[in-house]
Amino acid sequence: MPVPAAPLAEAATHCPYCALQCGMMLRATPESAAKEGTGKDDGPEPAGGRSPGPVTVLAREFPTNRGRMCQKGWTSAELLTAADRLTTPLMRPRRDAPLEPVSWERALDRITEGIIRLQREHGPDAVGVFGGGGLTNEKAYALGKFARVALRSSAIDYNGRFCMSSAAAAGIRSFGLDRGLPFPLEDIAHAGAVIMVGSNAAETMPPFMQYLTRQRENGGALVVVDPRLTATARAAALHLQITPGTDLALANGLAYIALTEGYANRDFLAARTTGLAELRAVLASYWPERVERITGVPVADQYAAVDLLAQAERAMVLSARGAEQHSKGTDTVTALINLALVLGLPGTPGSGYGCLTGQGNGQGGREHGQKADQLPGYRKIIDPVAREHIGRIWGVDPTTIPGPGRSAYEMLDALGTPQGPRALLILGSNIAVSAPRAGRITSRLAALDLLVVADFVLSETAAMADIVLPTAQWAEEEGTMTNLEGRVLRRERLRPPPAGVRTDLEIIAALAARLGHAERFPGEPRAVFDELRRASAGGIADYAGISYERITASDGVFWPCPDETHPGTPRMFLDRFATPDGRARLVPVEHRPVAEDIDPEYPYYLTTGRVLAHYQSGAQTRRIGPLVDAAPEPFVEIHPDLAERLGIAEGAPVRVTSRRGTCEVPARLTDTLRFDTVFLPFHWAGAGRANSLTNDALDPTSRMPEFKVCAVAVEPIDDPDDNPDDDRHATGSVPTATVGAAEPVRAMLTGRSQPSGRHQG
Numbered sequence: 140m141p142v143p144a145a146p147l148a149e150a151a152t153h154c155p156y157c158a159l160q161c162g163m164m165l166r167a168t169p170e171s172a173a174k175e176g177t178g179k180d181d182g183p184e185p186a187g188g189r190s191p192g193p194v195t196v197l198a199r200e201f202p203t204n205r206g207r208m209c210q211k212g213w214t215s216a217e218l219l220t221a222a223d224r225l226t227t228p229l230m231r232p233r234r235d236a237p238l239e240p241v242s243w244e245r246a247l248d249r250i251t252e253g254i255i256r257l258q259r260e261h262g263p264d265a266v267g268v269f270g271g272g273g274l275t276n277e278k279a280y281a282l283g284k285f286a287r288v289a290l291r292s293s294a295i296d297y298n299g300r301f302c303m304s305s306a307a308a309a310g311i312r313s314f315g316l317d318r319g320l321p322f323p324l325e326d327i328a329h330a331g332a333v334i335m336v337g338s339n340a341a342e343t344m345p346p347f348m349q350y351l352t353r354q355r356e357n358g359g360a361l362v363v364v365d366p367r368l369t370a371t372a373r374a375a376a377l378h379l380q381i382t383p384g385t386d387l388a389l390a391n392g393l394a395y396i397a398l399t400e401g402y403a404n405r406d407f408l409a410a411r412t413t414g415l416a417e418l419r420a421v422l423a424s425y426w427p428e429r430v431e432r433i434t435g436v437p438v439a440d441q442y443a444a445v446d447l448l449a450q451a452e453r454a455m456v457l458s459a460r461g462a463e464q465h466s467k468g469t470d471t472v473t474a475l476i477n478l479a480l481v482l483g484l485p486g487t488p489g490s491g492y493g494c495l496t497g498q499g500n501g502q503g504g505r506e507h508g509q510k511a512d513q514l515p516g517y518r519k520i521i522d523p524v525a526r527e528h529i530g531r532i533w534g535v536d537p538t539t540i541p542g543p544g545r546s547a548y549e550m551l552d553a554l555g556t557p558q559g560p561r562a563l564l565i566l567g568s569n570i571a572v573s574a575p576r577a578g579r580i581t582s583r584l585a586a587l588d589l590l591v592v593a594d595f596v597l598s599e600t601a602a603m604a605d606i607v608l609p610t611a612q613w614a615e616e617e618g619t620m621t622n623l624e625g626r627v628l629r630r631e632r633l634r635p636p637p638a639g640v641r642t643d644l645e646i647i648a649a650l651a652a653r654l655g656h657a658e659r660f661p662g663e664p665r666a667v668f669d670e671l672r673r674a675s676a677g678g679i680a681d682y683a684g685i686s687y688e689r690i691t692a693s694d695g696v697f698w699p700c701p702d703e704t705h706p707g708t709p710r711m712f713l714d715r716f717a718t719p720d721g722r723a724r725l726v727p728v729e730h731r732p733v734a735e736d737i738d739p740e741y742p743y744y745l746t747t748g749r750v751l752a753h754y755q756s757g758a759q760t761r762r763i764g765p766l767v768d769a770a771p772e773p774f775v776e777i778h779p780d781l782a783e784r785l786g787i788a789e790g791a792p793v794r795v796t797s798r799r800g801t802c803e804v805p806a807r808l809t810d811t812l813r814f815d816t817v818f819l820p821f822h823w824a825g826a827g828r829a830n831s832l833t834n835d836a837l838d839p840t841s842r843m844p845e846f847k848v849c850a851v852a853v854e855p856i857d858d859p860d861d862n863p864d865d866d867r868h869a870t871g872s873v874p875t876a877t878v879g880a881a882e883p884v885r886a887m888l889t890g891r892s893q894p895s896g897r898h899q900g
């Protein structure tokens with residue numbers, strides 16, 4: 140292992156959380172440098188061992204955040220010194236025994252023995268890898284290569300499948316490639332109209348809101364489509380309070396209006412698209428009254444939204460998880476792209492369609508090969524030319540590179556079965572909390588012969604592992620991230636990890652070395668990045684011209700950037716789309732119902748999402764004092780009228796039940812959501828785990844699960860001890876309070892013509 144460089148007094152880096160990648164400055168307090176660990180120790184942390192001191196976080200003037208950050212960013216450094224931070228590998232002496240500290244040698248030897256034995260008995264695919272969109276580009280690249288070269292396994296996928304995979308699949312189908320935002324954030328401030336479909340950026344990317352504020356100050360209008368009146372929707376001129384799971388019909392309906400009202404951009408359609416006739420034929424059945432019946436969005440509001448978009452000189456259609464995390468997410472985004480194309484927005488300067496990618500490296504994480512069907516440079520693993528090129532870079536015979544593996548949920552669902560992996564290595568995901576139908580997934584994890592998790596804390600998933608490896612945090616290692624704009628940026632290291640802790644790259648390198656591939660896996664991020672550049676050269680996501688030096692000296696570089704003299708590509712598609720003929724595809728798509736609709740037994744829609752103070756599975760933010768104070772516990776949002784009907788008071792314990800499990804949380808009564816819909820944030824484990832309920836129905840193209848809608852029953856908990864088991868099935872007991880409630884709710888809906896659009900200003 141190379142000797143780590145000395146700690147810095149100050150490091151220019153980026154927030155460890157979302158895809159906005161706010162620029163931040165980290166400053167070591169004087170005593171922390173003195174108490175520094177070297178990161179080189181190869182044994183358990185001695186009792187009372189060294190612990191590095193606190194770090195101060197300052198916001199930087201970076202083009203994404205322009206000096207601002209949210210509460211998560213300001214408090215992010217607290218996790219560096221969290222009381223329960225892992226500083227030694229942990230291992231179970233026996234399957235049923237508790238985790239105990241062990242040396243790195245023993246932990247790595249035990250993992251290697253397990254891998255070799257399971258692969259000898261069951262073949263290479265017996266060992267699987269699960270990565271994350273929070274990992275740096277270097278780690279995502281190394282992990283994909285580790286699976287294909289060191290393990291020769293096809294079983295690798297990652298949590299990005301649960302995130303923006305539907306938008307990615309739709310972007311590839313319509314435009315020929317997927318870059319979340321094909322334009323810089325700055326363009327949003329100058330758009331005359333923006334429609335945001337299923338994004339609550341006010342809570343999920345607070346510093347992003349300054350672009351919408353500036354957009355409004357510039358005279359622009361915002362339309363928000365969300366079943367809830369969120370903080371984001373409050374900033375809108377028009378809020379469309381849609382029935383969950385019906386965005387596809389709405390998008391088709393808005394495109395219908397654009398075509399029939401003469402708003403279609405005929406020159407653009409003729410010059411830059413194909414498929415208009417076929418699209419027109421499908422859109423013909425999406426007349427406004429029918430769309431109102433499906434979506435609940437009043438006809439007048441549909442017209443108002445199209446008027447705003449069509450009359451603006453520059454306009455944007457943006458989507459996020461609310462529209463995408465559905466079993467028809469790919470087609471829903473396709474319908475939104477069709478709307479944008481009919482209006483002539485994509486590839487037009489200042490206008491366009493974009494997906495607001497979520498995780499810190501959600502964009503880069505989907506480009507470098509940790510995806511089941513992909514090789515670095517956003518290449519297809521089935522493409523013989525790509526296999527040839529990558530085989531050369533990796534120094535292996537291309538025929539030895541495995542073919543495509545299963546998608547994230549399908550791989551997890553098969554764990555421990557004769558068809559699936561018997562060992563799993565997880566870096567950067569806490570699936571025991573965040574996977575859909577999580578009761579099923581934890582039972583699959585428990586069925587494994589070997590579960591290895593690398594994390595900085597004992598997440599709920601790590602707590603199930605046979606071996607846990609303590610890994611470095613963002614301030615303790617270098618690396619690059621690619622933000623939601625496709626901007627490749629640099630993380631600078633403030634100080635080495637605490638004694639006993641290794642970086643993910645060092646862990647991958649050490650395992651690869653034990654599997655006989657010592658030379659092929661450098662543990663140094665720069666060496667990995669240089670290889671990544673060469674591997675990506677000539678691919679879709681081409682990083683060949685991007686270097687650490689360039690992105691340190693600048694505000695990052697946008698891919699594609701094929702050589703060092705190339706300026707990078709902030710705006711894409713200006714001349715042509717990335718399809719063979721250069722034209723965007725209008726792909727006709729039909730609305731279809733949600734995978735699990737409400738019925739008398741499960742009469743309400745459940746939707747899930749986020750709150751400002753917590754990040755994802757909460758593994759990181761549930762350990763940070765000010766964030767726990769801001770949002771101490773899980774809750775379910777219920778409309779006061781529905782709560783009254785069910786006999787539920789504010790703060791009272793509520794049981795939410797789906798065909799897959801139950802969740803018990805206090806009620807939060809609010810009239811900001813539809814009264815046929817309840818909302819659960821998914822940041823908590825245990826009885827408050829939202830994913831005990833969610834549906835594992837998958838999108839046929841992206842394999843995205845239907846996180847955003849399933850059918851549930853809701854009842855007050857009279858006897859708190861009466862707690863039915865998780866993952867029960869439809870045959871289980873039916874909560875009496877809600878039997879047959881679907882009809883009264885429908886009557887309420889029609890009786891009060893809920894929901895209605897909301898006009899302001």
Ligand SMILES: Nc1nc2c(c(=O)[nH]1)N[C@H]1C(S)=C(S)[C@@H](COP(=O)(O)OP(=O)(O)OC[C@H]3O[C@@H](n4cnc5c(=O)[nH]c(N)nc54)[C@H](O)[C@@H]3O)O[C@H]1N2
Binds near residue numbers: 158303340382386752
């Ligand atoms: N505070 C915080 N910020 C985060 C994260 C976090 O966990 N916490 N995670 C990051 C990541 S990885 C991601 S992916 C992003 C996610 O960012 P967002 O997509 O903004 O987050 P969500 O809360 O999942 O969903 C957004 C909205 O979709 C709405 N919605 C639910 N169902 C539907 C529907 O059928 N149609 C429509 N139109 N809307 C619907 C919900 O009511 C919710 O307000 O946030 C990133 N930023």
Ligand SMILES: Nc1nc2c(c(=O)[nH]1)N[C@H]1C(S)=C(S)[C@@H](COP(=O)(O)OP(=O)(O)OC[C@H]3O[C@@H](n4cnc5c(=O)[nH]c(N)nc54)[C@H](O)[C@@H]3O)O[C@H]1N2
Binds near residue numbers: 568757759821830
């Ligand atoms: N019901 C419902 N479920 C959802 C969603 C939803 O909207 N509703 N959203 C989905 C989405 S969009 C996403 S992105 C997923 C996210 O869900 P997860 O994949 O569980 O994401 P995190 O909670 O960020 O988990 C990251 C874990 O890895 C650790 N970690 C962070 N960085 C690193 C690193 O660099 N190296 C290593 N080794 N470990 C690291 C953290 O401590 C944490 O334990 O959840 C999905 N689940």
Ligand SMILES: [Mo]
Binds near residue numbers: 498
């Ligand atoms: Mo995400």
